[in-house]
Amino acid sequence: MKHFLLILALFVLSATNLVLAQTSKAIEDFKPSEVNQPGKAFPQVNSEGRVRAQISAPEAKLVQLDIGGVKYDMVKDEDGVWTGESAPQDEGFHYYQLNIDGASVPDPGTKFFYGAGRWGSGIEIPAHDRDFYAMKEVPHGLVSELNYFSPLTQSFRRCFVYTPPGYETSTDQRYPVLYLQHGSFEDETGWPGQGKANLILDNLIAEKKAVPMIIVMDNGYAYEPHENSDGNSRPVSVFEEVMISEIIPMIDARFRTILDRKHRAIAGLSMGANQTMRIIMNNLGVFSNYGGFSGTSNYPSSSEIDPATFLDGKFDDGKKVNEQIDVFWLGLGTKEPEPFPGSVGAFRKMLEKQGIEYVYYESPETAHEWQTWRRSLHEYAQRLFKKN
Amino acid sequence: MKHFLLILALFVLSATNLVLAQTSKAIEDFKPSEVNQPGKAFPQVNSEGRVRAQISAPEAKLVQLDIGGVKYDMVKDEDGVWTGESAPQDEGFHYYQLNIDGASVPDPGTKFFYGAGRWGSGIEIPAHDRDFYAMKEVPHGLVSELNYFSPLTQSFRRCFVYTPPGYETSTDQRYPVLYLQHGSFEDETGWPGQGKANLILDNLIAEKKAVPMIIVMDNGYAYEPHENSDGNSRPVSVFEEVMISEIIPMIDARFRTILDRKHRAIAGLSMGANQTMRIIMNNLGVFSNYGGFSGTSNYPSSSEIDPATFLDGKFDDGKKVNEQIDVFWLGLGTKEPEPFPGSVGAFRKMLEKQGIEYVYYESPETAHEWQTWRRSLHEYAQRLFKKN
Numbered sequence: 001m002k003h004f005l006l007i008l009a010l011f012v013l014s015a016t017n018l019v020l021a022q023t024s025k026a027i028e029d030f031k032p033s034e035v036n037q038p039g040k041a042f043p044q045v046n047s048e049g050r051v052r053a054q055i056s057a058p059e060a061k062l063v064q065l066d067i068g069g070v071k072y073d074m075v076k077d078e079d080g081v082w083t084g085e086s087a088p089q090d091e092g093f094h095y096y097q098l099n100i101d102g103a104s105v106p107d108p109g110t111k112f113f114y115g116a117g118r119w120g121s122g123i124e125i126p127a128h129d130r131d132f133y134a135m136k137e138v139p140h141g142l143v144s145e146l147n148y149f150s151p152l153t154q155s156f157r158r159c160f161v162y163t164p165p166g167y168e169t170s171t172d173q174r175y176p177v178l179y180l181q182h183g184s185f186e187d188e189t190g191w192p193g194q195g196k197a198n199l200i201l202d203n204l205i206a207e208k209k210a211v212p213m214i215i216v217m218d219n220g221y222a223y224e225p226h227e228n229s230d231g232n233s234r235p236v237s238v239f240e241e242v243m244i245s246e247i248i249p250m251i252d253a254r255f256r257t258i259l260d261r262k263h264r265a266i267a268g269l270s271m272g273a274n275q276t277m278r279i280i281m282n283n284l285g286v287f288s289n290y291g292g293f294s295g296t297s298n299y300p301s302s303s304e305i306d307p308a309t310f311l312d313g314k315f316d317d318g319k320k321v322n323e324q325i326d327v328f329w330l331g332l333g334t335k336e337p338e339p340f341p342g343s344v345g346a347f348r349k350m351l352e353k354q355g356i357e358y359v360y361y362e363s364p365e366t367a368h369e370w371q372t373w374r375r376s377l378h379e380y381a382q383r384l385f386k387k388n
Numbered sequence: 389m390k391h392f393l394l395i396l397a398l399f400v401l402s403a404t405n406l407v408l409a410q411t412s413k414a415i416e417d418f419k420p421s422e423v424n425q426p427g428k429a430f431p432q433v434n435s436e437g438r439v440r441a442q443i444s445a446p447e448a449k450l451v452q453l454d455i456g457g458v459k460y461d462m463v464k465d466e467d468g469v470w471t472g473e474s475a476p477q478d479e480g481f482h483y484y485q486l487n488i489d490g491a492s493v494p495d496p497g498t499k500f501f502y503g504a505g506r507w508g509s510g511i512e513i514p515a516h517d518r519d520f521y522a523m524k525e526v527p528h529g530l531v532s533e534l535n536y537f538s539p540l541t542q543s544f545r546r547c548f549v550y551t552p553p554g555y556e557t558s559t560d561q562r563y564p565v566l567y568l569q570h571g572s573f574e575d576e577t578g579w580p581g582q583g584k585a586n587l588i589l590d591n592l593i594a595e596k597k598a599v600p601m602i603i604v605m606d607n608g609y610a611y612e613p614h615e616n617s618d619g620n621s622r623p624v625s626v627f628e629e630v631m632i633s634e635i636i637p638m639i640d641a642r643f644r645t646i647l648d649r650k651h652r653a654i655a656g657l658s659m660g661a662n663q664t665m666r667i668i669m670n671n672l673g674v675f676s677n678y679g680g681f682s683g684t685s686n687y688p689s690s691s692e693i694d695p696a697t698f699l700d701g702k703f704d705d706g707k708k709v710n711e712q713i714d715v716f717w718l719g720l721g722t723k724e725p726e727p728f729p730g731s732v733g734a735f736r737k738m739l740e741k742q743g744i745e746y747v748y749y750e751s752p753e754t755a756h757e758w759q760t761w762r763r764s765l766h767e768y769a770q771r772l773f774k775k776n
Binding site for chain 2: 062135255
């Protein structure tokens with residue numbers, strides 16, 4: 001018995017080593033990431049989705065590639081250049097950074113993206129379905145930066161406005177509008193940047209799969225001004241008020257929108273899904289379409305929802321919700337960690353109990369990341385503004 | 389004599405030390421730079437224009453602040469946080485980076501800007517005249533990102549288009565256009581980013597000092613596709629052809645422009661000044677206004693220009709040039725290094741010899757940097773499109 005256990009242990013150990021050895025041996029088909037800075041050879045990605053980073057740091061003692069919550073030691077060559085690679089990453093876009101002798105810094109090889117509360121490096125693992133957000137020879141809409149002063153927050157704010165191809169010349173046409181929000185520790189650059197919202201719509205419109213629409217991407221952080229200087233109290237969010245009484249009137253005055261609830265949609269990812277669900281349920285006279293990408297307003301709870309009390313009973317009359325909302329859409333990645341599957345699952349159970357019609361989409365093999373949200377927008381946008 | 393020299397040497401040394409000590413003692417009124425990432429306390433700038441950077445790098449041996457061509461050693465505290473400051477910098481915007489044990493990386497405290505051939509850190513030294521590019525409660529135009537396929541280069545290219553306040557709603561109005569180019573190792577993000585072209589025009593238009601105009605900011609690097617893969621031959625620039633046969637027709641088709649030469653201007657900074665001077669002189673049927681900010685087409689030569697041969701004799705008939713060009717404008721910073729003052733000076737001598745009318749502006753106390761070019765645009769834009 002003792003011998004058997006010893007042999008078993010050795011077998012397990014050697015099998016483990018074998019797996020480790022195989023894991024660390026990367027297939028040598030690395031290519032520069034598509035979001036590298038012009039002319040930069042590194043970082044690179046191989047067909048397994050491994051990321052290989054490289055940086056010159058001749059005097060450094062320890063350089064690490066920090067991606068997906070794991071720090072991978074890099075190795076220095078005789079010229080002082082450090083190289084190292086990660087385990088395979090999921091398809092799509094990821095934030096990451098380098099650690100040089102304890103300093104966390106962006107990799108100077110990549111373009112920079114705002115997420116995780118900072119402007120930092122990004123990497124693109126080519127996805128099998130990347131065609132839907134590829135830059136193609138189709139008519140391209142504009143993404144316009146709009147700066148405005150917000151009286152409610154007493155601050156200058158900014159949104160990006162996608163106008164579809166033909167908007168500038170078809171001056172008699174008016175368009176429906178999707179208000180599309182980012183997640184926590186992200187900002188208004190997320191959807192037009194790593195989210196590729198403009199390219200997703202350009203391609204869908206070229207294929208006649210989506211109605212030409214305007215998309216407004218604003219910043220979900222908006223606070224009352226007098227709270228900003230008071231360190232003892234939690235800042236009071238006025239994002240809903242900014243959306244309803246500042247952003248929408250400004251967009252309706254400045255762009256050729258269709259001025260009714262049937263032609264307005266609101267959607268968001270994660271924190272944005274939570275925020276926008278509250279906004280539509282409080283303002284059913286303003287919007288008739290909702291999209292929740294990897295989030296719902298019961299977050300982070302996975303407990304059973306009581307529709308009589310949840311969001312002040314806004315889902316209590318299921319028939320009325322069905323009458324008022326044209327598209328109620330939820331999406332989630334199959335690899336998302338808790339509490340997302342639990343809280344979205346509890347929310348879906350409530351919808352089903354109430355007889356509320358909704359669409360549910362699962363993004364295969366993606367986590368709480370941008371590939372889930374690109375796919376969600378791609379699916380969601382095709383359903384919008386098609387009911388009369 | 390020996391003693392005298394020794395005493396003199398000691399005196400000089402101690403005086404030098406005194407100067408060094410004074411130089412290194414900064415006035416303690418540092419404030420976070422206005423182009424820091426949200427919530428980041430460093431880098432900071434004081435009233436002398438010194439930059440103080442800070443980064444945690446507990447295991448590092450040497451960390452330096454690398455700005456204005458000088459590397460300043462930073463000092464580590466007991467928590468492993470490095471802090472250090474530069475000598476006073478000129479007013480305005482500067483690119484910079486950190487060096488951590490030999491690795492050149494962006495400072496994670498700042499937003500990132502494209503210049504010097506990379507996306508990297510930037511710092512803003514508050515200028516005495518910063519009001520003219522400040523974000524104010526005035527009507528704001530849009531800055532629109534326009535992606536397009538360029539047959540000449542067989543590539544996707546991008547420009548940013550500023551449309552003035554009122555453009556979206558005054559649909560009967562047509563506007564003049566300024567084509568505005570960046571410098572070498574910069575790109576189409578320079579003018580709408582660190583150049584603040586949109587804010588400069590928003591403010592000028594609000595004060596009725598400039599005519600409402602469209603500004604098109606494209607990328608000055610454009611090469612024939614077959615040259616890209618051939619390492620032995622120098623890539624052939626086709627930027628002029630792209631400007632004339634791709635960009636301008638696209639802008640005229642998509643935006644409400646005034647379709648004649650009197651209502652088109654072209655300007656650029658440094659490399660862009662050189663490029664755009666060639667473009668206007670080769671295409672006087674297309675443009676009637678020129679702006680050269682810190683550059684001319686005789687760059688880098690300071691030699692006397694022979695108008696009979698320079699640019700194929702385009703300046704040989706001064707009277708004709710005066711008839712054809714409404715505004716011929718040149719600008720330079722008083723602290724610019726050679727060859728800029730020499731080559732611009734030689735060019736001005738040629739203009740004067742030929743009797744060609746031009747405006748010359750000097751930006752006080754600025755070098756070959758963005759504060760010179762912000763001021764140049766501010767001065768230049770006020771003169772445009774005012775002749776009948």
